[in-house]
Amino acid sequence: MARIELQNIGKSYGAAEVLRNINLDIEDGEFIVLVGPSGCGKSTLLRMIAGLEPITAGDFLIDGEWMNDMRPRDRDIAMVFQSYALYPHMDVGRNMGFSMEIRRATKDERKSKVAQAAETLGLTHLMGRLPKALSGGQRQRVAMGRAIVRNPRAFLFDEPLSNLDAALRVEMRLEIARLHQKLGATMIYVTHDQVEALTLADRIVVLNGGDIQQVGTPLELYERPANKFVAQFIGSPTMNVVPVSGAEGGVTTQNGILINLPDASKVTEAAELGIRPEHLDVVDPAAGDLLAVADVVEHLGSDTNLYVNVDGLGALMVRKHGNIPAKSGDKLGLRIQAEHAHLFTANGRSLGCAG
Amino acid sequence: MRRSLYLKYLVEPFIYLSPSIFLIGAVMMIPLIVGISYSFQAIELLNPFNTGWVGFENYIALWGDRKFWIALENTFFWTFWSIFFQFLLGLGLAMLLNTDFFGKRLFQALVFLPWAVPTFLSALTWAWLFNPVIGPLPHWLSALGVLPEPYNILGDPELAMWGPIVANIWFGVPFFAITLLAALRSIPGELYEAAQIDGASPWQTFMKITLPFLAPMIAITVMLRTIWIANFADLIFVMTGGGPANSTQILSTYIFTTAFRKLDFGYASAIAVALLVILLVYALIVLWLRKKLVKV
């Protein structure tokens, strides 16, 4: 399969720079997810890897071979588009076999490969249909089938699930994960959905404003975000961030409450404290670090989401397992799991976990 | 090596474009420049020895040419009344076609048909309709009291221009209807539903929703159509040839007859440049007006 290297890759349209200094080594067989808010350049980067957009700076290598100027057809990469991009005038079988048709594979070879891919994806009974006669999920499968038929060096996915409804999205996500296990191929996957990123990726690349913010495994990003952007982008619901200042043995909030931290070595630089909703405990009003008033309480059965207000700090969100018998207007005590608190400098750099 | 793919992206579109660029350049742009240079020369094919650069002589002759001023006035008359009726009838037809009624598809095909009739044939057909020997129109007009007796209005200097104008309206209404219908269809249906729920009357809906939505389309269509009609010589040339007594001569027919009958290319080009300048001034005024109106 393939090892893909991006060295100082950049992209600009005239004076507008949309990507800079992208460095990334993708190992053979790795599942990489590019994630970021819309407009961060993730799709552009994927299209540059595919050969659909010219690379304006840096070097792009596949298996050590310099590929910047190669046409898409010479890169031997398959791609699944957001819109699926199925050829409307060809039936499912021909859609899937089109790449082999172009490469002048024999008819028998084509047939057996297409049949094999159709088998894998459960498309055998749809082979004669035109794309317009397929459901969204079926189209998605055909688009994937088209990619696996030719056994390419790498697979690219450009937000492949965003046109599907929620239930189907979960199903197809599993399908893609299985496919990766089965084929062991290098895959690069673009999404703005962090759940897809966390569930699928071997490593996640977080992009924002044309820069790589952090590269790491899902757990690394969750536990040790490099900066405030990554901390708030990864993890759902979003991490709470409150302004603080360094103090003896911990930090003080703006309303003067001291929060003791196990590791207070870096508090002098700290400007903000981040705490995930699941790392706040609901306790007796008298016992907590903070006194809060419940604003909205959502009972999800398995979890409870509490949107609370803390005097002098503003709104926080708390998420707890099980059912918390609170209602709007209740006074609650909150205890911060100090070992899971993150500290950030004034410009958003992470000082690491305080635990 | 580094730039090769990049260069390809720059060059590739021109591979697809080059035949168009070549043909438009060779058949339209070069002759345009040559035509402007002709207006400063004496080029009469019937008088081959009298050629050469003459400076502004053609333009000076034009300034003193009574036919030119008549043609200019006729151009305004022809263009204004043609566009006026084409637009009104076209808007009405578009509004009708935007409603539902039995047999609409067939009706639409039939009323758009005049647009497909070759212009020379429209001209001939209407010339025949105005001929009292074989056409019913003069008889009807006289029965209605518009004409004292059934005669051919194309031979009457007072009324001749209305002949080609009627033919032009007949030919041009479908164009306006098609354009406006497309614009009408682009108005989201929810807007009408919202207006209905808000209690607007049909007239209010038309004034507050339909017209404002159509306005940009109307402005651009009328402007382009005005220029097109001012240039449109076929109908008049076939129906009256500019006569009687130049009463239907417009600038574009004057250009054509000067070039075609007299083969006086220098003078024809001078008239053409004059027409071009007038159209340019018109376009600039319209663009300026639009800019001013958009700002407010």
Added chain:
Amino acid sequence: MPAVSRRHPGLVIGKYLALAFYLTFALFPLYWLLKIAVTPDALIFSEGTRLVPSAISFDNFVTVIFQTDFLAYFKNSLIVSLGTAFFTTLIAAGAGYAFSRFVFKGKRIIIAIMLITQMFPLLMIIAPVYKIVADFGLLNSLTSLIIVYTAFNIPFATFLMQSFFDGIPKDLEEAAMIDGCTRFQALRQVIFPLTLPGLGATLGFVFTAAWSELLFALMLISKNDTMTFPVGLLTFVSKFSVDWGQMMAAGVLALIPSCLFFIFIQRYLVQGLTSGAVKG
């Protein structure tokens, strides 16, 4: 609007009166053309203004087809119109594709020039075009007409084709390129089959335009054996201005190809004319 008509019966009547008016206005002249063409010679003057002829004869058509040069004119016009339609569509498809799919330097200027060619008086260049065609020795040739008409129709056809290409997702040819096509292969295998309706509509528009062009044909063609239909009919009119029946029969014949193409392109009219929409 339908809700309104249901409330006021007066509006319904008004609407159908309006429909009847438009239908009569559009069709009456064509009906008259047909009526005179099928009226026997002997009755033309006595029944000149009767709405329905008392007898019908197709003699005029027979005479026009077999005893005049109209068949030759018809053939010339077909050659010119089909040739123009073919070359214009081919060339405009290329240009429309470039406009639809590429961002490149000079695009705005080229589009501006194409728009300008739609606005300046084409008659302005009739003299230079005549001289250039004469210098190449191409006067009285159908080739010169095809070249000139093709150039005239390219801008409009380009905008039309561009709108059709714009309607085809870019993803499709990108998918094809990733599947291993060159851009040209992607164009031929994936885009071309999907643009067939657009190509058909453009062919129809250009054919109709070329079929009815008169003034340049009049200027560039003076020999009887290369005359196109409009030129032939017009010389016929000025030479034999008394034989109404035959002239109208010829007119009806000239109408046939236009109508055929019109039926074909009818459903693209609204879509097509709004897209690039400058020309009638």
